[in-house]
Amino acid sequence: MALKLSDLKTTAHNDWCPGCGDFGILNAVQMALAEMNVDPSRTVVVSGVGCSSKAPHFIKTYGVHTLHGRALPFASGIKLANPNLEVVVEGGDGDGMGIGAGHFVNSGRRNLDMLYIVHDNEVYGLTKGQASPTMKLGMKTKSLPLPNINQGINPLMLAIASGYTFVARGYSYDVRHLKDLIVKGIRHKGFAFLDVLQPCPTYNDVQTKEYWAGEGHLDTDGKLQPRTYKLEESGYDGVVHNPDEDEMEKKVQQAVLKSFEFGDHTPLGVFYQNEHVPTYEERLASRMPSYKTNPPADQEIAHADGTPLANIDKLLEDMRV
Amino acid sequence: MALKLSDLKTTAHNDWCPGCGDFGILNAVQMALAEMNVDPSRTVVVSGVGCSSKAPHFIKTYGVHTLHGRALPFASGIKLANPNLEVVVEGGDGDGMGIGAGHFVNSGRRNLDMLYIVHDNEVYGLTKGQASPTMKLGMKTKSLPLPNINQGINPLMLAIASGYTFVARGYSYDVRHLKDLIVKGIRHKGFAFLDVLQPCPTYNDVQTKEYWAGEGHLDTDGKLQPRTYKLEESGYDGVVHNPDEDEMEKKVQQAVLKSFEFGDHTPLGVFYQNEHVPTYEERLASRMPSYKTNPPADQEIAHADGTPLANIDKLLEDMRV
Amino acid sequence: MKRDDFSWMIGGVQGSGVDTSANVFAKAAAAGGLSVFGKREYYSNIKGEHSYFQVRVSKDTIRSHVDTVDMLATFEEETIFRHALEVRAEGAIIYDPDQDTKRLDQVPTIEADVRATLNGELAKAGLSPDVRGILELARRRGVHIYPIPYNELLKEVGARFGETSLSTLQRMLNVMAVAASFALVSYDENLVKEALKKQFRAKPKVVEMNVAVVAAAYEYMNQKYAGSFAYKLAPVKVSGETNLFVRGNSTVALAKQLAGCRLQTYYPITPASDESEFLEGHAEIELDGSAAMENPQVGEAVALKGKGNIAVVQSEDEIAAVTMAIGGGFAGVRSSTSTSGPGFSLMAEGLGYAGMNEVPVVVTLYSRGGPSTGLPTRHEQGDLRFALHAGHGEFPRLVLASGDLTEAFYDTVRAFNYSERYQTPVIHIVDKALANSDATIPKFDVNKVKIDRGLLVKGPVTDAVNGEIRRFQMTPSGVSPRPPLGTKGGVYWNTGDEHDPLGHITEDPTNRDMMMDKRMGKIDLADKEIPMDERVNFFGPAAADITLLSWGSTKGAILDAMEWLKEDGILVNFVQVRLINPFPTEYIKGVLAKSKTIVGVEMNYSGQLTGIVRERTCVPVEQLVVKYNGRPMSSEEIYSAVKLISQGKAPKRLVLKNGA
Amino acid sequence: MKRDDFSWMIGGVQGSGVDTSANVFAKAAAAGGLSVFGKREYYSNIKGEHSYFQVRVSKDTIRSHVDTVDMLATFEEETIFRHALEVRAEGAIIYDPDQDTKRLDQVPTIEADVRATLNGELAKAGLSPDVRGILELARRRGVHIYPIPYNELLKEVGARFGETSLSTLQRMLNVMAVAASFALVSYDENLVKEALKKQFRAKPKVVEMNVAVVAAAYEYMNQKYAGSFAYKLAPVKVSGETNLFVRGNSTVALAKQLAGCRLQTYYPITPASDESEFLEGHAEIELDGSAAMENPQVGEAVALKGKGNIAVVQSEDEIAAVTMAIGGGFAGVRSSTSTSGPGFSLMAEGLGYAGMNEVPVVVTLYSRGGPSTGLPTRHEQGDLRFALHAGHGEFPRLVLASGDLTEAFYDTVRAFNYSERYQTPVIHIVDKALANSDATIPKFDVNKVKIDRGLLVKGPVTDAVNGEIRRFQMTPSGVSPRPPLGTKGGVYWNTGDEHDPLGHITEDPTNRDMMMDKRMGKIDLADKEIPMDERVNFFGPAAADITLLSWGSTKGAILDAMEWLKEDGILVNFVQVRLINPFPTEYIKGVLAKSKTIVGVEMNYSGQLTGIVRERTCVPVEQLVVKYNGRPMSSEEIYSAVKLISQGKAPKRLVLKNGA
Numbered sequence A, B: 001m002a003l004k005l006s007d008l009k010t011t012a013h014n015d016w017c018p019g020c021g022d023f024g025i026l027n028a029v030q031m032a033l034a035e036m037n038v039d040p041s042r043t044v045v046v047s048g049v050g051c052s053s054k055a056p057h058f059i060k061t062y063g064v065h066t067l068h069g070r071a072l073p074f075a076s077g078i079k080l081a082n083p084n085l086e087v088v089v090e091g092g093d094g095d096g097m098g099i100g101a102g103h104f105v106n107s108g109r110r111n112l113d114m115l116y117i118v119h120d121n122e123v124y125g126l127t128k129g130q131a132s133p134t135m136k137l138g139m140k141t142k143s144l145p146l147p148n149i150n151q152g153i154n155p156l157m158l159a160i161a162s163g164y165t166f167v168a169r170g171y172s173y174d175v176r177h178l179k180d181l182i183v184k185g186i187r188h189k190g191f192a193f194l195d196v197l198q199p200c201p202t203y204n205d206v207q208t209k210e211y212w213a214g215e216g217h218l219d220t221d222g223k224l225q226p227r228t229y230k231l232e233e234s235g236y237d238g239v240v241h242n243p244d245e246d247e248m249e250k251k252v253q254q255a256v257l258k259s260f261e262f263g264d265h266t267p268l269g270v271f272y273q274n275e276h277v278p279t280y281e282e283r284l285a286s287r288m289p290s291y292k293t294n295p296p297a298d299q300e301i302a303h304a305d306g307t308p309l310a311n312i313d314k315l316l317e318d319m320r321v
Numbered sequence C, D: 001m002k003r004d005d006f007s008w009m010i011g012g013v014q015g016s017g018v019d020t021s022a023n024v025f026a027k028a029a030a031a032g033g034l035s036v037f038g039k040r041e042y043y044s045n046i047k048g049e050h051s052y053f054q055v056r057v058s059k060d061t062i063r064s065h066v067d068t069v070d071m072l073a074t075f076e077e078e079t080i081f082r083h084a085l086e087v088r089a090e091g092a093i094i095y096d097p098d099q100d101t102k103r104l105d106q107v108p109t110i111e112a113d114v115r116a117t118l119n120g121e122l123a124k125a126g127l128s129p130d131v132r133g134i135l136e137l138a139r140r141r142g143v144h145i146y147p148i149p150y151n152e153l154l155k156e157v158g159a160r161f162g163e164t165s166l167s168t169l170q171r172m173l174n175v176m177a178v179a180a181s182f183a184l185v186s187y188d189e190n191l192v193k194e195a196l197k198k199q200f201r202a203k204p205k206v207v208e209m210n211v212a213v214v215a216a217a218y219e220y221m222n223q224k225y226a227g228s229f230a231y232k233l234a235p236v237k238v239s240g241e242t243n244l245f246v247r248g249n250s251t252v253a254l255a256k257q258l259a260g261c262r263l264q265t266y267y268p269i270t271p272a273s274d275e276s277e278f279l280e281g282h283a284e285i286e287l288d289g290s291a292a293m294e295n296p297q298v299g300e301a302v303a304l305k306g307k308g309n310i311a312v313v314q315s316e317d318e319i320a321a322v323t324m325a326i327g328g329g330f331a332g333v334r335s336s337t338s339t340s341g342p343g344f345s346l347m348a349e350g351l352g353y354a355g356m357n358e359v360p361v362v363v364t365l366y367s368r369g370g371p372s373t374g375l376p377t378r379h380e381q382g383d384l385r386f387a388l389h390a391g392h393g394e395f396p397r398l399v400l401a402s403g404d405l406t407e408a409f410y411d412t413v414r415a416f417n418y419s420e421r422y423q424t425p426v427i428h429i430v431d432k433a434l435a436n437s438d439a440t441i442p443k444f445d446v447n448k449v450k451i452d453r454g455l456l457v458k459g460p461v462t463d464a465v466n467g468e469i470r471r472f473q474m475t476p477s478g479v480s481p482r483p484p485l486g487t488k489g490g491v492y493w494n495t496g497d498e499h500d501p502l503g504h505i506t507e508d509p510t511n512r513d514m515m516m517d518k519r520m521g522k523i524d525l526a527d528k529e530i531p532m533d534e535r536v537n538f539f540g541p542a543a544a545d546i547t548l549l550s551w552g553s554t555k556g557a558i559l560d561a562m563e564w565l566k567e568d569g570i571l572v573n574f575v576q577v578r579l580i581n582p583f584p585t586e587y588i589k590g591v592l593a594k595s596k597t598i599v600g601v602e603m604n605y606s607g608q609l610t611g612i613v614r615e616r617t618c619v620p621v622e623q624l625v626v627k628y629n630g631r632p633m634s635s636e637e638i639y640s641a642v643k644l645i646s647q648g649k650a651p652k653r654l655v656l657k658n659g660a
């Protein structure tokens, strides 16, 4: 039975501001899940805390709205316990790269088979528009009394440095393209990171919808030149095709260089993808083969009468005096 | 009065293992401070928790041995309160890029004028040799029952992605060269990051002193080929000479590419240096000029009789009904 | 119980100017010499959800909100649906007749439960589920309904200023509602206009239009409804003493400036960040000119160096916030961080480090509805026990909790004094109900403020041995002289490990005992030194039938309720504990020994202070009045609760449930 | 007080095989049917600092260490300097005469204070500050000194095996010291050899050489010192029941396997990580074959899927550790994390989230010396209050603390049962003194272990409405059926915000009250349901002069002391609280009502349990026996303390100070 988009909507009241870029991301996620015909009860959307992190409540799969900055470890725990679930993580840029930066870096090192979507609006939306870690030094939004005092980080480069095996960028008002990226990210074998440009009309009056559409950025004919372009259309290929160290390194380097483009000429699409790095699940299974056939969530632990199913006799024998 | 090396030594008992690479780093730090003739009572060495983080106790400047993973924010607070102090931060790779990764990334965004030295031994020394975040996937030291299950990160690339304005690597058994790097790092205007290859003979039997010296890596004549080389000697120039966006971007990219070299051909030296990014202290002073002339630690806050020196009359006036 | 005050409410969609209107209302009232208490309720949301503001004004002192609404000012339908039935008989509702046909099921932001209840009531009364229906229901309950054609009036004003954009004009809906309200109670129109001028000071054009709106509203209301509403609000003679109209967050920020806090770190969180943002907006600090005369050295410094300043730093998380602040403390700078529950949970390890290294640091804990993310914009006093015990192992800390905006100001200064005097962290709890409430209070007496830096060493150390300073040397008091990092004359060390007097690690058991005794002994010292009037407030007669025992923001509601109870002849006194650690054990024992019925009043589930009282005094406090629905206690609730208790009709754990 | 046991100590530099030798000693003794209790003391260091191991053995049950040393085995100088004067009169010291001239000032690892004290004593006695001097001092106090030429003997053995490297041979110094010790007390040589075979099982060559070393040592000692030491250690008949020789960490790990814990997360920290490493080393789990017969479905699963397994994950910090484990709980997997103080401090926020979302998760808290980094390898019970109150706001949690290795095993299983039954976090405190102590205990009775998964829903949900599951639906007990994430038949949500039955955010005050009552009510439910014998142990006569009140690892020392006190005719009983929350209030009230002198015995500064008892029962516990120097309480200390109290000679707060 094919899943309809409407099957993925909930009746929970959505309280995002009118015109918020989060709506586009939400739609794209729902479209992607419908297209992939996932089983909602085998799918979990996990988030942190922030405007964007309210998303799970609007998606009719299992939803886990966690703590500020902790979406990744919560999601990792769920996936480790039940590797057969489809786990998608969503959250804000502050959530992911401010308070959550430590998990961001270290989750890259694990390469669990999940997708992480960051709503990148360059502000802390829910706490009223303070600068987030992706906002550039000196930028001033209407929510800031003074220009941003911190340098901004390049989330794509940070993701590459942290070892994510799929690194991409989407734009929340290009819903179809974004939907495709989400599908790719979910299908990717390994940890996929997807940075999404998300206008916050309430606090960020610099990177607005109009900005990305090309406001103030005219071509010689005086026409608006959009500030984004598609990597796929530019002949860029971020995929590592063979399990080859050299190709891998080249593709990583290419992705890093590409990630420097931002502003008037901002690439969207897949910067890097490498499925030749074993996932954490595979690494665990290589240590204990039963992890694959009998992962934690599938394991029975007790007989019907409550006596344990584990047999520790051998271990006890080792401890016998 | 010139500072002697011996003036920088303490009587605190040093309990590092014999042959530990930490000794070399300690010597280099003391040599650098002596060479720069710092005032020990205007110098603070801050560390986290780990074998390496015991270092402050062996250096006769002010020492602050803090919490595991928190050396950077503690140090930042000290520096913010008293920008006239020389602040050097030391710690382990687990301390800095495992539990401390969030501070690592976000401190790069601030660019306070300090130096951060990471003792990179690829293990958690003090807790008995678990893999640290810099250890590569699949590597197996004698302390690990099974090969490392996580990917390793490249600390230099991570530092560049995080915005550090000085990024370098040293080796603990090349004390003179390391000393020079430390001097450069302290002199650098902005936040300097110095990764130091530090053999841990007790737990890491892969990256040993012998390994770096070239064990098993022979040239055609059968002579040991050291696995490290000096960037300066290779004609590499990591310094951004002009406040020019283009040069900056090129130097960053060059540094990232260079940071991929590791193993048989590992560069030591300055990968990247840029003094054209304003420091956090400068940014604060541009918001409130008195920060420069009258930083927090210099401010009187009370009259002799204890009445406050701040005058809040104007603010009270605003609140009058 | 006889209320002699005026309880006004305004509501609207978050971001539509509800705050501004309440502010204008309050300022206009305050300008007339009235006592004002305002309370804001809003969702954890940026735009679109309902929020409302209740402002209570009186010629006598008031310190709390009441549940009763005398007048409800509305300009959209949601506020009518949500609050119409809260208005008392003979009260008033001002509304826009354009809304008449708006239906309940058209308002998606109203929770299903709330909607169901309303639908039920309307159906029972045979009324339609729309604005007309609900207003009719209110009218049947004796409420006066005052329609006012907002848009028509606004357009007229607009026409005069050449402003035709309806959306621009509608930004003044809120001011019109305020003016219409004041007109009904015949309040001085000029005071309203003055308040507007203050509010929009920087924008003369805006002031002008708004003033015209006020005039139009007064004119309409006077013409149409003159004399129809019984209650009149008159300004009172303002005494010589000036009053302030302040909000909790700003009060604390102001006190930090004065106390000499020069490093404030924070990670954004409701309801704490407003304080840091206030500080950031006033980061350069004027210095007292008299300094120059009195102390030439200070004078010179001032002349030479210019203003003071506070470095306000947004950190990457609360772990960084607290550890940075401790770094500031190490450097000899009064440093603090402000947060609420979730952030405070992340500070536990840092607090222990400060305790271990005897570093002064102040954490202002704005307590909100928990646990976890909880009710981020709602009220609770749920963090007291955690504040007392946060962090593994045992280290000294002082915990103080303020009861009102005036206390919050002076307590902030004290927090810094305690932290330097006892060289240890101080947690200052300001609950959400204070943080976000606005009230008129007497002007702060800056001369009463004294800064006590304890054993801070200024200038070079002279007794270093071999260049080493015995920072943690044993002293009779347990407090050692504290030269900040950077002090000339020697150096010392710090570590989270147990350490010797130089600050080097040692695991020696004898040293361990000495150091533990030194550190923990400072709490006994504080217990001896801190005068009782900084630690407890006692209100009411020395002997009474009922003794209320409470802490924090419930103070105002309790005091207000006590006046009514007195009128009813119920003898009540009230002990407000302000310093929770060191706990004023002997004092409390003394008071409780004289009490008949002791009642713990707390805005949490378990009666946390009550537990502490039992632990310290072994006096069983057997009657609890608690509330944990996220809404603050009203004076009326407390009044009724105590009345019930005095009649022997209350359950041992009385749970208050009012509030929307 | 009459000790009928043998207290043996060995010391040496960290990393030089002290642990191994103690293990061999203990195993050899245990193999002879003796009861063994071992205690290890070491610095927070990797190599080079002094560590020592004390092993007490007896034919009767023993559960604690004593301060007295009957025999000290040494092979280097530092152990001699540090411990020679701890040996009792008529006790023995075994040492290497090559060390005779080693001077005190040549040992940099001895703390200045310790050195000064020793120097003083030697000077007073007119002795030289070297090994010879200190041994002479011991001799004058009645200690027998037994030189043994280690290197000579080793070389002889080496020669036989063609091993000439002295450094290789010296790796057997420790075993030689053990053998020499056993020879002196005429213990069965074969039992020592058997123990070696067990210890070095995987390395036959090593076993062979070591066995030869044992023989050489026995031969030398028998020849030289036969009959010179009065005490003899004889094996006892082993009863039918088998004993285990276990360490705390492994006990807990074993129980986790059995309890069905299938996700363990951790960040390395002393003394917790040993447990995770044990689990990691045994990650694949044998399943009970009988399953197949009994339940065909399970049997099929086993056959099909093979073994069970536990995913052990090293996380980037403890915040990740606890939140990952909660993630596992969400997925329906029994999950836990193990840590000690600093890590636990970082878990406060996560705990509150689990409480709010009713997720089962177990945190094993290995309590060590605090505050802050504190004394990482030393002992303390300083985290009890923090465990009770960690996390902002109010949420239910159960806290249990084990008193010995047997309890640690069964309590681990219970912790998981409680956490699933009440759907909330459980904190299981195992203090350092248990984590790192080794002892013989009766074999665990696996048949006594029952797994209770509470209202876990297995298989598809059938009552979802519109595909939505009311995960947090109200039920009479407050516990709702819990389908894990991934359950077919519907979906639901979770959030740290207050939520409705589906798990969606709501700020409605009525729902809030219901949800708070639901969550907090589970603690009352647990209080009603959990049988008293899982919550408290009571030892001794129902009525006594002195009632000891304690928790955790002090149990062993108290029980041992009670036997001596009984001999002295002092009537003592002992209440050991195991479940701290929900607190067994009525039971404890009952016991204390019958007590004359109540004595709180705790390894912390402030008497934390005592405070809890006062809070819950209002019974003032006025006599404290505390210890906080980082060393565990010995049975002798407790014996003396109680004796002093019984004589009315003790201060109200008696601080114990023994230990090196």
Ligand SMILES: Cc1ncc(C[n+]2csc(CCOP(=O)(O)OP(=O)(O)O)c2C)c(N)n1
Pocket (backbone or CB within 6 Å): A049, A050, A051, A052, A053, A068, A091, A092, A093, A094, A095, A096, A119, A121, A123, A124, A125, A126, A127, A132, C267, C268, C269, C270, C318, C342, C343, C346, C373
């Ligand atoms: C520990 C903790 N600190 C602070 C907060 C307050 N807080 C809530 S959302 C948020 C920032 C949200 O910004 P971002 O992650 O970028 O999400 P956005 O709202 O922009 O979508 C903060 C700081 C919190 N909930 N928990």
Ligand SMILES: Cc1ncc(C[n+]2csc(CCOP(=O)(O)OP(=O)(O)O)c2C)c(N)n1
Pocket (backbone or CB within 6 Å): B049, B050, B051, B052, B053, B068, B091, B092, B093, B094, B095, B096, B119, B121, B123, B124, B125, B126, B127, B132, D267, D268, D269, D270, D318, D342, D343, D346, D373
């Ligand atoms: C919050 C917390 N968690 C865990 C620990 C235990 N711990 C002490 S040192 C250390 C790791 C040290 O590794 P690294 O930082 O690489 O330093 P090294 O010892 O290798 O120099 C850990 C996990 C701690 N002290 N605090």
Ligand code: SF4
Pocket (backbone or CB within 6 Å): A015, A016, A017, A019, A020, A021, A022, A051, A052, A121, A125, A126, A199, A200, A201, A202, A203, C046, C047
């Ligand atoms: S504040 Fe910004 S990010 Fe948040 S809901 Fe509004 S528009 Fe969206």
Ligand code: SF4
Pocket (backbone or CB within 6 Å): B015, B016, B017, B019, B020, B021, B022, B051, B052, B121, B125, B126, B199, B200, B201, B202, B203, D046, D047
């Ligand atoms: S464990 Fe390794 S890092 Fe630590 S002191 Fe020993 S050699 Fe150095």
Ligand SMILES: [Mg+2]
Pocket (backbone or CB within 6 Å): A050, A092, A093, A094, A119, A120, A121, A122, A123, A124, A125, A132
């Ligand atoms: Mg954001």
Ligand SMILES: [Mg+2]
Pocket (backbone or CB within 6 Å): B050, B092, B093, B094, B119, B120, B121, B122, B123, B124, B125, B132
């Ligand atoms: Mg390391």
